[in-house]
Amino acid sequence: MLEISDLAQQTGLSAHTLRYYEKRGLIKASNRSEAGYRFYTDSDVRRVQFVKAARNAGFSLNDIGQLLSIRVDKHSHSCQEVTDITQKKLLEVNAKMAELQSMQQTLELLLASCCGGPENATHCSIMEALDAGLSRENEN
Amino acid sequence: MLEISDLAQQTGLSAHTLRYYEKRGLIKASNRSEAGYRFYTDSDVRRVQFVKAARNAGFSLNDIGQLLSIRVDKHSHSCQEVTDITQKKLLEVNAKMAELQSMQQTLELLLASCCGGPENATHCSIMEALDAGLSRENEN
DNA sequence: TATAAGCTTAGAGCTAACTCTAAGGTCAAT
């Protein structure tokens, strides 16, 4: 039986975060001491590790809630439900990537155009480009 | 002289957002009517467009505040200051991209491994992979 | 037994960039 700080150490999450996850309904200590201290079993540890792996994959805590309810009763859920959640997340990630790529490209162009030197910015091509609205092309 | 809703229409930002930008110190109506209505000049419009272009490039409102103070007094600032801000932002964007790319790769692997079918999830390889902590390899 | 470390809870605070509400004033048109 692990106390919360032991679990924190084993998972790399803070005790605060673990209590927060409990408040969110994601995890729960299997046992409590008479004084109310949380005690975690190996099964609890595995559940937390599942949550952590899902976080690394990019799932939101809400997504993870769904994945966890599938996990505890796999018989009542299908592979399709799991892929639906995963696919949806992939689409979100792809959308954000596209946004960031556009920023990246813009920033690289800006940097390539500016001398970056110590003289004053009256002629700065970055400022000019921003003044020109990034030379059209940006719908949205 | 444009009223706030005219400026909103011209820039594609909401009047709420424009007032918010003013509260943040980014923009300001050059004039006010006797009743207190904001009136914007062409110069104000260009400033808002600068802000919008900078937002599109990924700059935060704080960054934009700095860029704007360079913009109004280019003689007292150098190209280097501008590139510093831009470079810093590019590094942030690159960091986020790396994070997202890792998620993307993970999600794609997960999707490739799962049948996605209607049968129950007792054998689901996505669930298994998450249970296995995404097969090690994820430092952090 | 005293001290320190760690546990409990409810709830506030943080970040970023909006987004919206309430309560009221203004303006053009009917």
Next chain:
DNA sequence: ATTGACCTTAGAGTTAGCTCTAAGCTTATA
């Protein structure tokens, strides 16, 4: 003069995921 659309302000609410605080117990060690 009365709609209705628009304007003003201060300030609260939203989102996600923590992060921290306060006030008070509990437990282990010296």
